[in-house]
Amino acid sequence: MKVLAFISPECGRGLGIAALLGEPVALAVAADDSVFAGLPMDPSVERIRIWDEALDPSSLHAMDIEARQAAVVAQAARRLGTAVVVLTDSVTGFLGAAVAEQLNLAHVSEVVSAKRVAGGDDEQLLQVRRRGLRSVQVLCGAAQAVLSVLPPLPSETSQPPDGTEWPKPTVWSLQDVSLSAADLPMPQLRILSKSVRRHRPRLFVGADALVDRLRRDGLE
Amino acid sequence: MANVLVMIEFLDSEPLCASLEALGQARRLGSAVGMTVYALLPMQSVSPQIRERLGQILGHFGADGVVLLTAESPVHEQELRFAPYARALLQACEELPPKLFLMADTPAARDIAPRLAARIGGIYLASGEPVCEQGGLKLFDADGQLVSACEDPLADEMFAPTMVPVVMTLPAGRYALSRGSTAVPVRFMAPIDGDASSERTPVPGGGFTEEGSEALSRSQRLWIHSPVSTDPETVPPLFVIVEENVHFDRRLVHTLIALGPSSVDRSDAQFAVPIDDGAVGGLVASVEAAFAKPKGLPAELNLTSLLTFDRDDDEELTPSTGRAWESSDIATGDTEPRIPVAGDSAGPESAVVVRVEVGGSAFERASAGDGAMWDGDLTPPPSDEAAPQVEMDGIDTEPIGEPGSGKDAHSDRKSAVTTEDPDHREELP
Numbered sequence: 001m002k003v004l005a006f007i008s009p010e011c012g013r014g015l016g017i018a019a020l021l022g023e024p025v026a027l028a029v030a031a032d033d034s035v036f037a038g039l040p041m042d043p044s045v046e047r048i049r050i051w052d053e054a055l056d057p058s059s060l061h062a063m064d065i066e067a068r069q070a071a072v073v074a075q076a077a078r079r080l081g082t083a084v085v086v087l088t089d090s091v092t093g094f095l096g097a098a099v100a101e102q103l104n105l106a107h108v109s110e111v112v113s114a115k116r117v118a119g120g121d122d123e124q125l126l127q128v129r130r131r132g133l134r135s136v137q138v139l140c141g142a143a144q145a146v147l148s149v150l151p152p153l154p155s156e157t158s159q160p161p162d163g164t165e166w167p168k169p170t171v172w173s174l175q176d177v178s179l180s181a182a183d184l185p186m187p188q189l190r191i192l193s194k195s196v197r198r199h200r201p202r203l204f205v206g207a208d209a210l211v212d213r214l215r216r217d218g219l220e
Numbered sequence: 221m222a223n224v225l226v227m228i229e230f231l232d233s234e235p236l237c238a239s240l241e242a243l244g245q246a247r248r249l250g251s252a253v254g255m256t257v258y259a260l261l262p263m264q265s266v267s268p269q270i271r272e273r274l275g276q277i278l279g280h281f282g283a284d285g286v287v288l289l290t291a292e293s294p295v296h297e298q299e300l301r302f303a304p305y306a307r308a309l310l311q312a313c314e315e316l317p318p319k320l321f322l323m324a325d326t327p328a329a330r331d332i333a334p335r336l337a338a339r340i341g342g343i344y345l346a347s348g349e350p351v352c353e354q355g356g357l358k359l360f361d362a363d364g365q366l367v368s369a370c371e372d373p374l375a376d377e378m379f380a381p382t383m384v385p386v387v388m389t390l391p392a393g394r395y396a397l398s399r400g401s402t403a404v405p406v407r408f409m410a411p412i413d414g415d416a417s418s419e420r421t422p423v424p425g426g427g428f429t430e431e432g433s434e435a436l437s438r439s440q441r442l443w444i445h446s447p448v449s450t451d452p453e454t455v456p457p458l459f460v461i462v463e464e465n466v467h468f469d470r471r472l473v474h475t476l477i478a479l480g481p482s483s484v485d486r487s488d489a490q491f492a493v494p495i496d497d498g499a500v501g502g503l504v505a506s507v508e509a510a511f512a513k514p515k516g517l518p519a520e521l522n523l524t525s526l527l528t529f530d531r532d533d534d535e536e537l538t539p540s541t542g543r544a545w546e547s548s549d550i551a552t553g554d555t556e557p558r559i560p561v562a563g564d565s566a567g568p569e570s571a572v573v574v575r576v577e578v579g580g581s582a583f584e585r586a587s588a589g590d591g592a593m594w595d596g597d598l599t600p601p602p603s604d605e606a607a608p609q610v611e612m613d614g615i616d617t618e619p620i621g622e623p624g625s626g627k628d629a630h631s632d633r634k635s636a637v638t639t640e641d642p643d644h645r646e647e648l649p
Binding site: 012061070091128131142188198211214219 | 229231232234236237238297298299300301302303326327328330331333334335337338339343344345346349360361362363364365366367368369370373384391392393394427428429430431432433434435436438441442450452453454455456458459468469471472475477478483484485486487489490491492493494503506507509510511
């Protein structure tokens with residue numbers, strides 16, 4: 001089973017899950033091949049890079065960038081015939097949901113791990129562990145889903161590039177996934193001011209008050 | 221009239237404080253710019269008594285109406301997520317078209333909010349900020365940038381622009397609760413009947429069901445000390461206490477609690493205890509000791525057991541509203557200042573250092589100004605330019621209810637004794 005693994009910064013955990021679920025196909029929406037450098041990925045893994053000027057993030061809000069990436073990823077998944085898409089939780093959190101919406105698949109967010117399990121009638125199911133407010137939820141469903149995986153913890157060691165020559169990715173244009181720039185979602189947000197507002201945290205005088213508040217937010 | 225929908229999360233019968241904060245901000249916005257505030261509760265049908273009580277409670281905290289969302293699955297899942305409530309949510313959005321849909325930033329919100337935004341063609345802003353300034357609704361994204369919806373390219377003199385709903389998650393601790401006294405009506409919102417795959421209410425095929433759950437211990441959810449080693453199976457913490465210069469990816473951690481003198485200036489933290497560096501160890505020990513104390517029992521019967529239909533008894537059942545929020549020190553109003561900064565050039569403002577005695581040990585803490593702001597007290601009023609001008613006279617649910625002055629609210633504590641730099645009491649430019 002092919003699994004589409006979307007390449008983004010800190011996607012190590014997602015790549016590991018994709019490899020567990022099947023035969024990963026690494027897909028990046030990037031201007032150059034450097035995005036593939038240093039990834040903990042077998043050299044035999046198929047690599048695909050898609051780029052078009054309409055995907056240039058410099059002029060778009062992060063949410064609009066992810067909406068456009070979602071359109072591309074969904075089309076690529078259709079072309080590749082992959083029913084499982086694994087990606088790392090994006091900055092805004094919109095990418096996974098938007099891909100799932102376009103593919104009309106279930107979406108599971110905050111995924112910690114996933115594996116394939118046998119269902120009835122030789123059917124392969126996905127068993128996904130999802131972080132919740134007070135427990136890790138174990139979900140089971142058909143092997144057709146978009147999984148938004150939590151990024152790795154800071155202390156998890158990532159392997160530095162070892163100088164190995166990795167295979168060059170296949171480069172696709174939007175036309176290769178049956179899209180044109182006009183098919184991409186129109187921007188929904190515009191930034192009105194470059195100045196930003198910083199926030200200050202709520203202040204607590206001591207341990208008891210802090211703990212009381214954390215309990216009110218669900219930490220027993 | 222436009223609507224603001226606020227999805228409320230419950231945990232062990234109590235609405236999350238962060239959810240009520242989102243409801244409070246919705247109340248202020250609704251009153252300021254004229255929007256009706258609905259609280260959405262992912263909850264099965266409850267008895268009439270409970271329904272009435274929910275109307276009282278959530279009316280008190282700012283709702284104009286309460287909508288109970290009925291899950292599609294009869295099995296109650298341990299964790300809230302989009303799929304079981306998808307159709308009820310869509311039905312709610314169809315009957316009560318939202319201009320804003322708000323949720324506290326929790327794991328559930330990160331599942332529900334983006335998918336709902338994608339489904340209804342809305343804008344999604346994670347960790348955003350909706351405020352009312354100069355009589356209008358202003359939206360800021362997670363980076364603090366002022367954003368607005370792009371103009372509808374199809375709008376002209378004949379066709380009015382389409383209202384694009386904005387779905388936002390709001391970080392904990394940023395807003396105060398609203399306080400009022402109005403009981404509001406409660407209604408049910410069941411999933412639309414019919415084919416699940418119909419175009420009217422497309423629902424993802426396949427879908428996942430909960431097989432079980434693995435309870436997370438407190439130490440797994442709150443990292444006071446980072447574990448010695450982690451592996452890919454390690455569940456990232458929801459809450460983390462960090463000292464100076466330690467940062468966590470906001471995708472990993474929902475609530476960052478910063479310690480140290482300069483924690484007051486950290487824009488990436490939700491909560492801060494700005495104590496002197498030397499007192500950090502003592503405070504961490506105090507946090508552990510405070511958690512070791514038994515949790516106070518709710519004064520009233522909780523809702524957990526009430527999520528089923530048709531109770532046989534006629535007992536008067538009352539949901540809990542948590543531990544004495546009515547008289548607690550939870551702030552009212554916006555709880556922290558928003559500081560306009562020109563680009564990235566502005567550095568942290570000077571802060572007052574206040575010496576505080578807690579538990580017999582003195583330590584210094586940095587203050588943004590008025591000593592009355594501690595423990596969630598209202599931050600000193602920001603300048604007019606930065607203030608959310610949402611607190612209007614004559615609103616139906618009074619959003620501002622100072623629980624007394626800050627000193628009164630904390631009369632049981634040993635208070636600040638020195639203020640070293642009164643010229644820098646306000647951090648706003």
